[in-house]
Amino acid sequence: DAGITQSPRYKxxxxxxxVTLMCHQTWSHSYMFWYRQDLGHGLRLIYYSAAADITxxxxxxxxYVVSRSKTENFPLTLxxxxxxxxxxxxxxxxxxxxxxxxxxxxxxxxxx
Amino acid sequence: xxxxxxxxxxxxxxxxxxxINCTYQTSGFNGLFWYQQHAGEAPTFLxxxxxxxxxxxxxxxxxxxxxxxxxxxxxxELQMKDSASYLCALMDSNYQLxxxxxxxxxxxx
Numbered sequence: 777d778a779g780i781t782q783s784p785r786y787k788x789x790x791x792x793x794x795v796t797l798m799c800h801q802t803w804s805h806s807y808m809f810w811y812r813q814d815l816g817h818g819l820r821l822i823y824y825s826a827a828a829d830i831t832x833x834x835x836x837x838x839x840y841v842v843s844r845s846k847t848e849n850f851p852l853t854l855x856x857x858x859x860x861x862x863x864x865x866x867x868x869x870x871x872x873x874x875x876x877x878x879x880x881x882x883x884x885x886x887x888x
Numbered sequence: 889x890x891x892x893x894x895x896x897x898x899x900x901x902x903x904x905x906x907x908i909n910c911t912y913q914t915s916g917f918n919g920l921f922w923y924q925q926h927a928g929e930a931p932t933f934l935x936x937x938x939x940x941x942x943x944x945x946x947x948x949x950x951x952x953x954x955x956x957x958x959x960x961x962x963x964x965e966l967q968m969k970d971s972a973s974y975l976c977a978l979m980d981s982n983y984q985l986x987x988x989x990x991x992x993x994x995x996x997x
């Protein structure tokens with residue numbers, strides 16, 4: 777049972793570069809989410825998806841792009857990375873909108 | 889708007905009981921979740937309350953009072969492995985989770 781996996785686990789890049797974080801789940805969950813976690817803040821929702829080809833903005837979507845062509849994958853792209861996007865990024869999924877969300881191990885992203 | 893408050897840090901002794909409080913303000917409510925997060929790891933689901941009252945799961949219990957905008961997580965028979973951050977999250981009227989900043993629980997022998 778692989779569950780939900782994120783890649784890479786760690787990434788260092790430079791400002792202005794494009795970077796894509798991958799998320800894959802094997803539960804066939806309808807809902808998938810991207811969060812960022814920064815010291816002193818709770819998890820903040822970047823984007824979410826209710827099903828393939830349906831995505832919606834969360835609390836902090838600026839500077840990020842998502843797609844969901846297949847149910848199991850939900851990549852997050854930073855089109856032109858900025859230092860303020862240095863963070864730990866978590867992907868999560870749930871079967872329905874009010875079921876508990878299950879999280880991947882996270883990607884620690886540093887932008888220099 | 890919505891707001892969630894929980895203490896930043898708490899300390900307790902191995903074998904004891906600790907209660908972590910969470911207060912919230914919201915215009916729409918679809919449940920209150922508690923997650924555990926060990927340092928450097930992903931959050932893991934602990935409990936979910938949508939109705940008032942106490943939900944018990946082994947050593948962990950969670951309580952909700954919707955009229956008071958208040959929840960707590962009760963941990964009994966504390967073990968060293970319970971040292972972690974505990975995250976309170978409110979599910980709003982759009983079924984989105986609004987997260988507290990977390991309570992870091994330190995367990996001392």
